[in-house]
Amino acid sequence: MTTTHDTRGFGSWIELSAPAYQANLAFLRQRIGPEVELAVVVKSNAYGHGLEPIARLAIDAGADSFCVHALDEALALRAAGFTQDILVMGHVPLARLGEAVAEDLRVVLYDPVTADALADAAERRGKRARAHLKVETGTNRQGIDGAELDGLVARLVERPSLDVEGVYTHFADIEDTTDHAFAREQLRLFRAAMDRLEAAGITPRKRHAACSAAAILYEETHFDMVRVGISQYGFWSSKQTRLSFDHRATDERGASDPAHRLQPVLTWKARISQIKTVPTDGFVGYGRTYQTTRDTRLAILPIGYADGYDRHLSNVASVLIGGRRAPVRGRICMNLTMVDVTDVPDVGLEDEVVLIGRQGDRRIDADDLADHVGTIPYEIVARLAAHLPRMIVDR
Numbered sequence: 265m266t267t268t269h270d271t272r273g274f275g276s277w278i279e280l281s282a283p284a285y286q287a288n289l290a291f292l293r294q295r296i297g298p299e300v301e302l303a304v305v306v307k308s309n310a311y312g313h314g315l316e317p318i319a320r321l322a323i324d325a326g327a328d329s330f331c332v333h334a335l336d337e338a339l340a341l342r343a344a345g346f347t348q349d350i351l352v353m354g355h356v357p358l359a360r361l362g363e364a365v366a367e368d369l370r371v372v373l374y375d376p377v378t379a380d381a382l383a384d385a386a387e388r389r390g391k392r393a394r395a396h397l398k399v400e401t402g403t404n405r406q407g408i409d410g411a412e413l414d415g416l417v418a419r420l421v422e423r424p425s426l427d428v429e430g431v432y433t434h435f436a437d438i439e440d441t442t443d444h445a446f447a448r449e450q451l452r453l454f455r456a457a458m459d460r461l462e463a464a465g466i467t468p469r470k471r472h473a474a475c476s477a478a479a480i481l482y483e484e485t486h487f488d489m490v491r492v493g494i495s496q497y498g499f500w501s502s503k504q505t506r507l508s509f510d511h512r513a514t515d516e517r518g519a520s521d522p523a524h525r526l527q528p529v530l531t532w533k534a535r536i537s538q539i540k541t542v543p544t545d546g547f548v549g550y551g552r553t554y555q556t557t558r559d560t561r562l563a564i565l566p567i568g569y570a571d572g573y574d575r576h577l578s579n580v581a582s583v584l585i586g587g588r589r590a591p592v593r594g595r596i597c598m599n600l601t602m603v604d605v606t607d608v609p610d611v612g613l614e615d616e617v618v619l620i621g622r623q624g625d626r627r628i629d630a631d632d633l634a635d636h637v638g639t640i641p642y643e644i645v646a647r648l649a650a651h652l653p654r655m656i657v658d659r
């Protein structure tokens with residue numbers, strides 16, 4: 265794996281910690297055991313971390329397969345040489361189902377029109393298509409309703425070119441609460457749907473339901489495979505998930521074990537592109553939303569909301585420079601952000617800045633930025649721009 269990088273040519277970039285990623289996957293593997301398929305969810309550019317580098321880290325760390333949202337994400341993995349199983353969880357345009365068959369992808373199935381088109385596409389290629397039936401159990405997002413299930417199943421039975429390899433569902437409320445009664449009800453409906461499949465002669469080899477929170481907290485959700493997204497990147501799905509886990513880990517083996525801690529994989533850095541002094545009572549940025557109360561040293565950073573630094577962080581977030589906090593002043597621009605370095609000694613042009621991650625003994629987590637913005641860390645990292653260079657580091 266790559267170790268040293270010359271970053272002098274970059275205004276901003278993202279570093280991915282190989283040891284942190286490996287530790288997270290080891291933790292997840294320990295939760296699910298050796299038999300359950302560990303599928304890593306790498307949709308949306310691997311939650312903003314970078315599809316290819318994360319896919320490489322994942323396979324090296326013992327992941328078994330991938331889940332993506334879009335066909336093009338799966339094709340990008342194939343083009344990069346990944347031969348592992350890939351489940352496309354989002355709708356594949358009917359006109360492109362042939363590409364999914366050609367690349368041997370697992371395709372989500374929840375409606376009869378897609379079932380027929382997928383079967384046709386497979387027949388045209390003289391292959392079988394690998395379908396994963398998505399069952400609605402109460403999230404009321406994507407999936408086939410109980411009432412329509414038998415009709416679809418009858419259709420599937422008539423199309424031998426469809427290999428119903430998998431059946432799955434997705435929890436609505438497993439991370440936002442410490443009360444898991446609703447999840448248990450979803451699980452009951454999922455089992456009932458599987459019984460109906462079985463009665464029709466369909467026995468999928470891959471039954472799956474668990475996202476990160478379920479995989480970490482509930483063994484009864486593991487079945488044959490888990491789909492873990494956020495936790496592989498070192499984030500807890502929510503504060504409730506972490507609380508629930510800490511509570512149990514204390515019972516099981518002591519919550520203080522560092523092996524039971526997820527570690528953020530991503531560090532977002534930039535280099536100072538200008539330093540200037542603004543006199544007392546000067547304004548900073550568009551709309552003059554910040555006025556200096558003393559002679560102020562400002563560092564200009566070459567990143568903005570177009571890079572994924574949310575405009576709601578204006579005047580509230582801070583960054584790390586020289587191991588200290590430097591507050592954002594004024595509105596975040598499309599490509600530029602101004603920070604106050606008056607209290608940071610010896611700041612120079614092109615000095616390294618940390619926007620998310622650790623510097624010295626301070627750290628800024630995606631969770632902190634999410635709290636400022638009023639969102640979840642998933643959104644903070646998923647919106648990191650694809651144009652930022654990503655690199656794997658061994659620290």
Ligand SMILES: *Cc1c(COP(=O)(O)O)cnc(C)c1O
Pocket residue numbers: 305353434474475476477491492493494495501
């Ligand atoms: C995104 C997604 C996941 C992963 O969820 P995490 O909470 O990030 O682990 C799992 N399953 C489905 C269907 C998803 O869309």
